[in-house]
Amino acid sequence: MQVQSEDFIARAADALSDTAASANRRRLGLQLPAQREAAVATFGAFQSLRDHVESVRRHTLQHLDTYLDEFEQQALENGNQVHFARNGEELNQRVLSIIQRHSAKRVAKGKSMVTEETGLNAALEAAGLRVTETDLGEYIVQQAGEQPSHIVAPALHKPEADIRSLFYEKHPLGARDLDTAEDMVAEARRVLREEFLAADIGIIGANALVAESGYSMLVTNEGNGDLCANLPPVLVICTTVDRLLPRLSDAMSMLRLLVRSTTGQPITSYTSFYSGPARDGDIDGPRETHIVLLDNGRSDILASDYRSMLQCIRCGACLNHCPVYVAAGGHAYGSVYPGPMGSVLTPLLTSLEESHTLPNACTSCGRCEEVCPANIPLPQLLRDLRHAENEAQLLPTPVRLGLKAHAWLVQRPQLYRWLSGLFARSLSRLGRTHWLARRVPGMTDYLNTRDLPMPAKETFLAQLQREAENE
Amino acid sequence: MNDARTEIYARIRGTATGASRQDIDSALHGLGSGPSAPLPSIEPCAAFLANVLLQGGSISTARSRKATVQAVAKYLFERHRTHKIAAGHDQRLAALPWRDAGLLPRFGAAGSNDAVSVSFAAAAVVETGSVILLTGKASPAANHLLVEDHIVLVDCEALLSTLDDATEWVGNLRHRPRGIQLISGPSSTADIGMTLVSGAHGPKRWHIILTGEIPAEAEEEARELAGLT
Ligand code: SF4
Numbered sequence: 001m002q003v004q005s006e007d008f009i010a011r012a013a014d015a016l017s018d019t020a021a022s023a024n025r026r027r028l029g030l031q032l033p034a035q036r037e038a039a040v041a042t043f044g045a046f047q048s049l050r051d052h053v054e055s056v057r058r059h060t061l062q063h064l065d066t067y068l069d070e071f072e073q074q075a076l077e078n079g080n081q082v083h084f085a086r087n088g089e090e091l092n093q094r095v096l097s098i099i100q101r102h103s104a105k106r107v108a109k110g111k112s113m114v115t116e117e118t119g120l121n122a123a124l125e126a127a128g129l130r131v132t133e134t135d136l137g138e139y140i141v142q143q144a145g146e147q148p149s150h151i152v153a154p155a156l157h158k159p160e161a162d163i164r165s166l167f168y169e170k171h172p173l174g175a176r177d178l179d180t181a182e183d184m185v186a187e188a189r190r191v192l193r194e195e196f197l198a199a200d201i202g203i204i205g206a207n208a209l210v211a212e213s214g215y216s217m218l219v220t221n222e223g224n225g226d227l228c229a230n231l232p233p234v235l236v237i238c239t240t241v242d243r244l245l246p247r248l249s250d251a252m253s254m255l256r257l258l259v260r261s262t263t264g265q266p267i268t269s270y271t272s273f274y275s276g277p278a279r280d281g282d283i284d285g286p287r288e289t290h291i292v293l294l295d296n297g298r299s300d301i302l303a304s305d306y307r308s309m310l311q312c313i314r315c316g317a318c319l320n321h322c323p324v325y326v327a328a329g330g331h332a333y334g335s336v337y338p339g340p341m342g343s344v345l346t347p348l349l350t351s352l353e354e355s356h357t358l359p360n361a362c363t364s365c366g367r368c369e370e371v372c373p374a375n376i377p378l379p380q381l382l383r384d385l386r387h388a389e390n391e392a393q394l395l396p397t398p399v400r401l402g403l404k405a406h407a408w409l410v411q412r413p414q415l416y417r418w419l420s421g422l423f424a425r426s427l428s429r430l431g432r433t434h435w436l437a438r439r440v441p442g443m444t445d446y447l448n449t450r451d452l453p454m455p456a457k458e459t460f461l462a463q464l465q466r467e468a469e470n471e
Numbered sequence: 472m473n474d475a476r477t478e479i480y481a482r483i484r485g486t487a488t489g490a491s492r493q494d495i496d497s498a499l500h501g502l503g504s505g506p507s508a509p510l511p512s513i514e515p516c517a518a519f520l521a522n523v524l525l526q527g528g529s530i531s532t533a534r535s536r537k538a539t540v541q542a543v544a545k546y547l548f549e550r551h552r553t554h555k556i557a558a559g560h561d562q563r564l565a566a567l568p569w570r571d572a573g574l575l576p577r578f579g580a581a582g583s584n585d586a587v588s589v590s591f592a593a594a595a596v597v598e599t600g601s602v603i604l605l606t607g608k609a610s611p612a613a614n615h616l617l618v619e620d621h622i623v624l625v626d627c628e629a630l631l632s633t634l635d636d637a638t639e640w641v642g643n644l645r646h647r648p649r650g651i652q653l654i655s656g657p658s659s660t661a662d663i664g665m666t667l668v669s670g671a672h673g674p675k676r677w678h679i680i681l682t683g684e685i686p687a688e689a690e691e692e693a694r695e696l697a698g699l700t
Contacts, residue, residue, distance in 0.1 A: 027665055045506040052505035059502060063495045065480065065487045078647065084476040136671055137662035153662060160664040181666040189672055193617075196672070197583065213647065222671035223616055223658040230612035230650070241479060246499055248641060252634040253505035266508055267526070267599040269656035269677075275649055283560075283580050284611040285649050295475075299482035 004334035012328035029326035035264025074214030078276035088118030104200035110225030111135035112205030149330030152316035202228035318368035359385035427455035520693030522600025544572035561609035606650035627683035
């Protein structure tokens with residue numbers, strides 16, 4: 001998995017100044033949380049649904065070997081070929097060799113974060129294959145030569161006008177107009193329809209694997225994943241070893257939780273369970289199906305204190321509710337997985353050295369934990385990673401020394417109170433002239449996009465004491 | 472490759488509790504089941520139809536076989552001014568009196584030239600307004616994924632209350648289908664400017680005809696429940 005998380009701050013600053021792209025994000029940051037909240041209210045017993053699914057996920061991870069084994073047996077019985085891949089490169093190799101065995105040329109892909117993680121498209125294209133992403137957002141991002149910026153809405157960063165220009169540039173449109181979003185969707189539908197019909201291989205991901213029956217669950221609104229799973233003669237499902245759920249009923253519970261948390265819908269337009277290749281007498285469906293199960297660090301996470309991160313069902317709610325994600329956008333994170341879940345997952349899947357800036361991209365507001373359907377304690381995991389970052393001495397020396405000094409000071413309450421009182425009084429005096437709100441030496445960049453509030457006259461503790469005395 | 476399998480299993484086994492299958496099963500059983508969504512009405516037909524509307528579908532009802540084909544014909548004529556329609560090799564579809572409504576379905580898998588198809592739902596779920604289709608001759612995937620309008624006939628006897636009932640229903644099937652598809656709306660996307668557009672790849676319109684002994688006011692109640700009146 002490639003990461004470029006080192007320059008999070010520079011990328012975030014760029015993103016903040018790109019007003020067109022940030023308009024979409026602001027809309028997302030308002031619209032999706034509102035939709036989710038309405039869905040949660042209509043559902044009623046949402047917290048008990050969350051707790052139930054969490055307990056099932058925990059149980060599954062606790063006995064993952066048993067459930068993985070059961071799934072593998074069932075999947076084999078259903079007629080699938082099951083493969084394992086330790087890392088991204090192995091997955092890419094596996095998939096490539098399946099494709100080459102069929103002398104296939106054209107691949108239609110459904111949305112799959114796992115293959116984003118492994119860089120499968122690049123590997124297949126390097127081998128001369130034509131790979132087409134068929135989720136509309138992924139297709140747009142692929143045509144633009146960019147990376148997805150959201151795990152559920154990949155083209156969130158692209159303003160409508162950019163998509164229009166992109167289609168004019170890439171498609172032979174002739175005199176056709178693309179005035180509205182409907183026109184653009186129709187154009188993509190026309191182009192992608194041909195890809196579906198001509199594809200030799202379909203590749204999709206899985207939202208869950210059902211151990212008791214070997215089914216894999218696929219959840220989409222577009223139906224593109226289902227076209228990939230049903231039209232091409234060979235189907236390859238790429239997913240990870242931790243996606244398991246014991247029973248179909250567990251998948252249904254997770255579905256209730258996932259869709260409401262993602263878009264606020266009770267269910268997506270298409271929810272499918274696939275067991276294997278076409279049966280005798282079927283007039284459609286793939287003749288051959290493969291399931292590739294990727295580890296790529298999951299077994300390490302399972303063995304670590306960060307196991308709860310594997311409960312993630314990739315709903316994207318933590319992104320939609322994160323003030324840092326909404327302001328900075330997915331590309332700032334320099335990783336396939338952005339937002340709070342990405343800030344935990346990326347250092348675990350790569351290394352803390354490569355991505356230690358990410359756990360710091362957090363205001364500790366706690367909204368992600370409030371909405372995470374899988375009950376993952378994201379702020380705590382981020383704090384733990386920051387702690388590990390400090391232990392590993394990855395912070396710049398001035399920050400480390402500053403933190404040390406701070407730790408020393410807060411352990412001396414008298415001195416702390418006296419110094420903070422002095423600081424508050426001086427700030428308040430400086431603030432009176434109002435220049436402080438905009439011109440703080442060394443913070444010009446920061447204050448370009450925001451005003452500071454007027455400083456209070458005294459510290460919180462002093463206020464509290466005064467009020468207690470007055471009572 | 473086998474190395475990868477062995478290594479991954481070994482790593483995962485290293486974290487496992489080593490509990491017996493029996494203990495694992497009883498622990499899982501002990502977790503109970505999760506809650507389902509509340510239904511909009513205690514009357515299942517109205518509740519189902521309301522949820523279909525909320526999922527972006529359109530609805531009609533038919534109380535006899537003749538009324539069913541007439542409802543299909545009405546939809547076809549209003550939307551497409553045609554009497555052509557694709558249908559899977561489903562015995563229940565084959566047995567309908569199509570000629571009474573002047574229709575001549577083409578039985579088999581839909582091609583790119585077919586604008587409308589009709590399927591017979593194996594079952595349907597009130598909780599989510601979903602129809603369940605099982606892949607196979609009776610309902611080729613192309614018939615509900617390639618057309619512009621997908622009409623689904625749902626027998627009111629086949630309504631299941633919740634997704635848990637759907638799970639039980641699947642468990643009671645005599646065979647394990649290649650694909651179990653829950654369809655709950657037209658193919659849609661919000662990937663361009665967060666505007667919801669129907670017909671991303673598959674059907675732009677999704678029409679449900681509920682058939683059988685349906686309470687007289689079910690359709691009206693559904694529209695009310697969905698806030699459409
Ligand atoms: S961490 Fe939680 S909120 Fe974020 S994507 Fe995963 S399940 Fe959803």
